[in-house]
Amino acid sequence: MSAGSRTLSGIGMTSARTRERLVKRLKDQGIRSEAVLERIRSVPRHLFVDEALASRAYEDTALPIGHGQTISQPFIVARMTEALLDGLDGDTVLEIGTGCGYQTAVLAPLVKRVYSVERVGDLLRKTRQRLRDLNIYNVQFRPGDGWQGWKKYAPYAGIIVAAAASELPEALLAQLAPGGRLVIPIGPPGRQELMLVVRQADHFEERSLGAVSFVPLVHGG
Numbered sequence: 001m002s003a004g005s006r007t008l009s010g011i012g013m014t015s016a017r018t019r020e021r022l023v024k025r026l027k028d029q030g031i032r033s034e035a036v037l038e039r040i041r042s043v044p045r046h047l048f049v050d051e052a053l054a055s056r057a058y059e060d061t062a063l064p065i066g067h068g069q070t071i072s073q074p075f076i077v078a079r080m081t082e083a084l085l086d087g088l089d090g091d092t093v094l095e096i097g098t099g100c101g102y103q104t105a106v107l108a109p110l111v112k113r114v115y116s117v118e119r120v121g122d123l124l125r126k127t128r129q130r131l132r133d134l135n136i137y138n139v140q141f142r143p144g145d146g147w148q149g150w151k152k153y154a155p156y157a158g159i160i161v162a163a164a165a166s167e168l169p170e171a172l173l174a175q176l177a178p179g180g181r182l183v184i185p186i187g188p189p190g191r192q193e194l195m196l197v198v199r200q201a202d203h204f205e206e207r208s209l210g211a212v213s214f215v216p217l218v219h220g221g
C-alpha cells in the first residue's frame, strides 16, 4: 500500500463529506464552472499537504507546504482556473509557481498541456511524483525563474501565476498568444489585486478580479 492510499483510507468517509461542503461553499461564493467545481471535488487536497495538516485540507484556507511557501486557498484556485478557462482559445497553458502542484492538478485535466515553472527544486521533485501518483501526465515541469516564463513552448493560450508580481512581467506578456489570457496577482503584500490580462490585436486589456493575498514572485529565480 502506498503512502497515498494509506492517507486516503485513514481519512475515510469524512473526506467525501468535507469535500462536498467545500464545493458548496465555493458555489455560494460565486464559482460557476461545473468543470472546475468537479476538479475541486475530486482532487485529494490532503495529499498535497503535510500529514499533520491533512485534517484541515478541505477548509477553504491556505496552508504551509514548507520553504516558506503555501498551498493556495481552494476558492482562489477555482477563481483563477475559471478566469483562465473562460474563453481560452488553444491547447497550452503556462503555470508559474508550481509549489505543491495543487493548482496544477486542478487545471491539468481541463486543458491539453501544462508547462509549469517553479524556483524551489525540492518542491518540484515531490510535486512531479505526486502528480504521477494521481495519473496526471500532461504536465511538463522546469526549475527556473517565472519572471522569464518558458520561451521554448511559447506562445501560450493561457498563463496562470501563483505568486504576486510587483508589475506585469514583460516576458509573460510577450509569451501570450493573440487572444491569450494571463491571470496574475499584482502588487505588494496587503495591496495585491488579481488581474486578468487579455492580449488583443494592438493592446493588452486589463481587468481586476478583486483583492488577494499571495507570497511574492521572487526576482532572480
Ligand code: SAH
Pocket (backbone or CB within 6 Å): 069, 070, 071, 072, 077, 096, 097, 098, 099, 100, 101, 102, 103, 104, 117, 118, 119, 120, 123, 144, 145, 146, 147, 162, 163, 215, 216, 217, 218, 219, 220, 221
Ligand atoms: N500553485 C501552488 C501555490 C504555490 S505558492 C498551489 O497550488 O498551492 C507560490 C509558489 O511560487 C511557491 O512555490 C514559490 O516557490 C514559487 N515562486 C516564487 N517566485 C517564483 C519565481 N520567480 N519563479 C518561479 N516560482 C516562483
